[in-house]
Amino acid sequence: DAKTTQPNSMESNEEEPVHLPCNHSTISGTDYIHWYRQLPSQGPEYVIHGLTSNVNNRMASLAIAEDRKSSTLILHRATLRDAAVYYCILPNTGNQFYFGTGTSLTVIP
Amino acid sequence: EAGVAQSPRYKIIEKRQSVAFWCNPISGHATLYWYQQILGQGPKLLIQFQNNGVVDDSQLPKDRFSAERLKGVDSTLKIQPAKLEDSAVYLCASSSSSGRYNEQFFGPGTRLTVL
Numbered sequence: 240d241a242k243t244t245q246p247n248s249m250e251s252n253e254e255e256p257v258h259l260p261c262n263h264s265t266i267s268g269t270d271y272i273h274w275y276r277q278l279p280s281q282g283p284e285y286v287i288h289g290l291t292s293n294v295n296n297r298m299a300s301l302a303i304a305e306d307r308k309s310s311t312l313i314l315h316r317a318t319l320r321d322a323a324v325y326y327c328i329l330p331n332t333g334n335q336f337y338f339g340t341g342t343s344l345t346v347i348p
Numbered sequence: 349e350a351g352v353a354q355s356p357r358y359k360i361i362e363k364r365q366s367v368a369f370w371c372n373p374i375s376g377h378a379t380l381y382w383y384q385q386i387l388g389q390g391p392k393l394l395i396q397f398q399n400n401g402v403v404d405d406s407q408l409p410k411d412r413f414s415a416e417r418l419k420g421v422d423s424t425l426k427i428q429p430a431k432l433e434d435s436a437v438y439l440c441a442s443s444s445s446s447g448r449y450n451e452q453f454f455g456p457g458t459r460l461t462v463l
Contacts, residue, residue: 282455324390332448333404335396338392
């Protein structure tokens, strides 16, 4: 299974952009990069995913390095509701997820 | 579209007792997953079903845990007998298929406390 490395925690001021990094140096050419987040007392929820090109949706943007060994989840304007644990995941061939410990994002009012 | 349903939401039992959790995935989703999330850790996959067949149960402690998915829809996860270290949130997730581009949809989880 391809492994990911994320910082344990990050802080951001409300209404400012947040860049959450993820390293995945052993990624293979067919590995998708998924981001999920888990709000307190809830199950994880999908944020965004991509393969090679940068991706945008209503929640966030995903910037993928040209060599694909790292990626960055971008929240354009952090709100208090974005305080959560963010997981960067490379599913294996059966779409099985290894979550790791993720990055705990604190948003400061 | 209705999400993944789980019940009960909370359960408190004493060690050596039995407990069962129920999951109803999103309609039409062929793949179903059970995860265990211990406090302070990320979810850990226990078992994956494709329709009513087991794809992977390598992380399931089979001496005490069992799971089934009859008719390829609902699923139950059972622990018998429970140990203190089984205290965790048990999450059920489903996806339309097992392709690596597929989103997994998670239920709210069942919080189990073993005393």
